[in-house]
Amino acid sequence: MAALIYTLCQNVYKNIFYVHAINKINKNIGINYFLKQLLSYSNSKQSINNQLIESNKLTSNIYNKRNVYNSLVSQNSLNKIFVRYMQQNVRGFSSISPNPAPKPDPPKQRSLPPLMDFPEIVWPSIFKSVRNWILSTLIIAPYFDREFSLYDFVVGSKKAIEVVSQKISSGDFKELEGLVTNDAIDSISKSVSLLSLAQRQQLAIDCKDIYFSFPYQVGIMFDDAETSSQQKRFVEITMVYHVLQDLHLMRERGEEPPLNVGLLPEFRDKIHICNYRFIREFTKGVEDQWTINVINHFKPSDFL
CATH class of the missing domain: 3.10.450 (Nuclear Transport Factor 2; Chain: A,)
Structure with a gap:
């Protein structure tokens, strides 16, 4: 009788140990899965942050270039206004103009000036x-x-x-x-x-x-x-x-x-x-x- 009771108790303890072991394994598996998910989320978040940082850099470059272009345009407009003002109000402006117009060649002196105002005819028609x-x-x-x-x-x-x-x-x-x-x-x-x-x-x-x-x-x-x-x-x-x-x-x-x-x-x-x-x-x-x-x-x- 005592041997029977001992055997039953031993089986119960074994079952309890197995159940506890299984629960612990399942718990570890769940924790690992959760950790994996958390790590994946963390990696994706880090990737998103990196993308956001790159996007911010690109946007900043675009704004910087636009600001430089606007400054150049405004400077060019001011230059044009200044040139127009100088042309209208300052004598001898051609000497300081950035692109002065070339002076036309003086007409060639004819060795025999015309006697009358009549077109020169050379060849027959x-x-x-x-x-x-x-x-x-x-x-x-x-x-x-x-x-x-x-x-x-x-x-x-x-x-x-x-x-x-x-x-x-x-x-x-x-x-x-x-x-x-x-x-x-x-x-x-x-x-x-x-x-x-x-x-x-x-x-x-x-x-x-x-x-x-x-x-x-x-x-x-x-x-x-x-x-x-x-x-x-x-x-x-x-x-x-x-x-x-x-x-x-x-x-x-x-x-x-x-x-x-x-x-x-x-x-x-x-x-x-x-x-x-x-x-x-x-x-x-x-x-x-x-x-x-x-x-x-x-x-x-x-x-x-």
């Missing part, structure tokens, strides 16, 4: 040349003057500019009456009075020195005069002459200028271009002759 042939051949010759020939006119005009240019060079303006219109004489005499002796001498042209010439434009004008029932008709021809000084002396020596004479430095200053415009009235019953209403001499080297 294809369209005008075709129109010139149509007007001279199909209108002027059949209806105005049957003896008119554009070729003969060009040949005769060379002698005319020789006479006129030499009288202008010598200052004999009274001798130009009948050859040049009065308005042109007044304009030319004023221009020649401002020229030097050397410049006046350059105006004299020898027709033998002309190496190229052409009619630039042929024009027909009609004028309905109120005092007359008859319509007035005029023809204008603008001529261009290329002149090489002392060309006739070269030809007397058996020399001819090269085709690219205008590009060679030794001939460049000897080349002159003359623009002359001739006018004549072709009204029926009116006898008139060719006169000059525009005269201009210039050197191509002045435009290089």
Whole structure:
């Protein structure tokens, strides 16, 4: 009996020990799980704190950059206001301007000033040349003057500019009456009075020195005069002459200028271009002759 009681007590104690051990194990497992969770939370919190710190740093950098930009913008605005004020109130501001405008180059002094206010013409125009042939051949010759020939006119005009240019060079303006219109004489005499002796001498042209010439434009004008029932008709021809000084002396020596004479430095200053415009009235019953209403001499080297 006593042995039975001892055995039962031993089993009870074993069970109690097992239960206590199991509870302790479970308690340890729970504590470990709780510690693991707590550690994980702590790590996540630390990570969040690190992220917040980095975010604060980035935000601080952005604000700092924005403040620097705003300060620069405000400084630039103040500079602009200061510059505008100085430009309006201070003389000689260009000397202290941060970006002064470059001064334009002074105009080149022409070796031969123009005689009249007329555009310089150098080369022919294809369209005008075709129109010139149509007007001279199909209108002027059949209806105005049957003896008119554009070729003969060009040949005769060379002698005319020789006479006129030499009288202008010598200052004999009274001798130009009948050859040049009065308005042109007044304009030319004023221009020649401002020229030097050397410049006046350059105006004299020898027709033998002309190496190229052409009619630039042929024009027909009609004028309905109120005092007359008859319509007035005029023809204008603008001529261009290329002149090489002392060309006739070269030809007397058996020399001819090269085709690219205008590009060679030794001939460049000897080349002159003359623009002359001739006018004549072709009204029926009116006898008139060719006169000059525009005269201009210039050197191509002045435009290089």
